[in-house]
Amino acid sequence: MKKILAVVYIIITFGCVSCYEDKGDYDYKAINEISISGIQESYERMKWQDLRIAPELKFSLHENDSLAYRWEIDGRAVSTERNLDYSVDVNIADDAYKCRYVVTNTNGNVRYFQEFELKVVTAYNRGLLVLSEQDGESMLSFRPEGEDSEFLHWGDLFAGKPLSLEQPYSMDADVTVTTSKAIYRLDKQRMEEKKKYDGETMLVPESALEIKFCKFTDHVDDEDFGCMISKKGQVYVYKSRNDFFSSPSPVPVLETISEELIDYELSDICLIYTLFYGQTGYFLGYDNKVGRFLHFANKSSASTDRDQMNSVTAREPIIGLPLFALGQWDYGKCISIFYDPKSNVAKVVASHAKDFAKVTEEQVVTLDNHKFTPESKVVVCDATARVLFNSGMVIYQSNVRSMTSVPTVLSNKLPTTGKITMLKLSNNRKSLYVGVDSGREGEFKGDVYVLDAVTGEILTTYSEVGGAPVDILEKY
Template sequence: MKRISIFLLLYMAFVAMSCYEDHSAKDFKIIKPIVIEFAGAETAVKIFQFDTLEINPIIYKNGVSDENLTYEWKIQGNEYPETVLSNKMTFREPISAAPNSTAYDLILTVTDKTTDIQEFSRISVTVESSLGEGLLVADTRDGETGDVSLIMSMNFTRGLLEKNTRFYRNVYSSVNQHNLNGLVKDMQSFVKSDSRTLTILTDKDIYRVDPFEFADWEMNNDLFFVPIDGDLQPKNMMLWDYWGVEFLNVNGKVYPRNSSWGNLYYNFYMYTPDLADYDVSQMIVCGTYYYAVPYAFDENKNRFLQVNSRYDGFLQFREQNPGLLFDVNNVGAYDAIYMGEGENAQLMTVFKAEKGNDYWLAAMQTKEEDTGSNLPKGRYVLTNCPGINEAVGFAASPISTDFYYATKDQIYTIALGDSQNVTAESRYIVDRERDGEITSLTMWRGEYGRMNVSSETSSTGMTTQNAQYRMLIITTYKESTGEGKVLTIPIVKLTSGTLEPNREIHGRYEGFGRITKVAYNKVGN
């Protein structure tokens, strides 16, 4: 009986299953795809760094409105951090990734919000360098970190017309996705043979990048053969271009780097002949080509120092004869606050008393061998010059006896002569309402820059001239707007130091933060 019951149950189950109609084949629905078309456009492109890449794809999904589609364009590859560049269907964005022969991947992701289904497309992007010769501008927006921009224009770049001025703003942070730690104090671009570097000093760190790409290479102790113990306090740099040697001042000690054979590292710091401890504050290379010589000032012994021909140490000047304008081995209790190159490769140094408000300008010849009496050429008293105790910058002229200094609101010219007592003439008053206050002054030394000056004989009312040693660069800052500017002012008469009166043809470069340093980005030998 039990067996019959089991068979009966199995039979009933079989009948029930045979009566069930399977609707599963009728329940599924075909999901229509997201369509991405590039209308015949290339999916492998080349672009110059910082240029804008534009891609206009056709994207749709039948039965789904555009409002229900989302877009994400992100770039990745070559150690560049994966970065979302746009969330629009049409891509139109500048490409800041560092130049590289290996292409980056630009990934487009389209998402259907109604189903969360995604479609992907990849575009290969090869980035080539667009950066070159020009003016490096370091600024800060927050007072704690820095960034570097590049201006390529007629004033600073060979062969570039005025109408073709190009700004590359915040180049460093755009490439590296972070700001510089601290405020920039100095920058030195250096190209020799197959070695090319841009060294950037902040008040906290030392950075090295490629002047064509701006991508981080190495920093701090990675730049030295022998690491420096303790905290690093970078001060400034100088370049002995003809011999391919760069000097870096850290903690008052000078470290040389010979670029031969592509060397990128600094040697141990240089010694003085007496092996005394020293603290260099200012340094500069005077002269040109084979005849150029590097000098420094030691605050510990208040003395001038000259780099020896092997660039591994300093030379000691002879004991100086009494009665000279000043003693190069001991100028007294003064701090060197500026060092530059004057006419006939004279070393021009501004001194301020360690106590009090005494200022004077030392002129020292560099072309003749030291005899003990022939180095000092001038000792000019600056104490009574208007605003000298508030000076924000100085500039010497290698082709004239002009000497310039700037306060927050004016530029003054001093015509140097035989008299040690000098008179300063105001040559420029800043438009505070428009530009704010002057924050720095420097002389343009680049070989290829050009400038506009007024001309009565020209049909346009102006003519274009070489700017080397004939153009002042000032930076300004307006506190109320937080804007910094770079202004270029032609020197139209040497010796008197007369500046171009027509401000409409001065160079104007705006839109920066508080500028802390400007420097020439030299990218050729």
């Protein structure tokens, strides 16, 4: 055993001596490391536009002349020069192309990388979209970003009167144009029609379908849902999983305690929650015939279509006036304004839940000092708890918490001639878009004024945007 231990001791000793001696034999050389800067994380270009990048290279020792360069777009080499001068030849795509700049030190065969993205877009990528009415038909106009940009116009492509314009996330951010005849889904890059929803393409075809309302973006929670109301008062829910609208709700009837069926006249002003964790939820409609809220829902046992709004019940109290405006001004707090143009009576429920449940008669307040007219457009600002509306060509504002006070003037600087046809807040709530039918002769009679939503100052004016403006979209 002692002999074995002695042999092991000798081996270990010689091994340690060898390691110590080898350590002094290495010939260390400092590496000339390269750092790359001057390349952005992402670039945006239209096809055939030039992409020029001049990166900065810094060396830890000195600049090594023995370098090779490679610029890659989607894995394909497009240049071997130090600086990139590339005419974008890849196609327009929804997703950005992965790109890479490679610098190789050919002496030591060491490579250095800098990654970035290239988004290939069209002239329609970002800007303002305006939906307007021209001679009873719909017109779509687009103004690209840029100080010197002009409006481009699409006419004779959309049948029917214009209703709404959106770019909902739930539909891959494509643009939807809704008219009284159809819902047009446009490619967000090319602005070309991808699909049309009308009476012939519904899950249950309806040749005489006339659309009264359609929205894919919730007035309250900005949730993606999709709902359409026909002139008959029937409701269609958008089914994103199969890109169809549901079966229409039954012919307008109302379930009451006595179980009698009552006809109703469904308003196109409503709060909608038709998508709830992947299932059909409900929405809050309004019966202008009697003047009360209607709560639509789905009873799975009543239909083979699990998304059909096949049940409706009434919400109390009975207001007795047509619904004029509806919106959210704080988290979980909605405001409803009611106005009868015949009697010039206006009422308000300044704070209620999104289902209008448990509202008492005491919460319904008559507005003695209102300035509403039958032509008034109304928008609720959830950032400042204000109601903005027009009376003629003057823009007024009211604080939601003191609706009984006399409204104050936000802006009286608009032209005295013409007619306001649209009010809409910008996405950041800092600007107010005011659409005006100027009454000019000719094709493009519509103007858009951009106001500071707080001071009322006119920031920008766009003339001849198309017909009378109905809706506007900050396209991304």
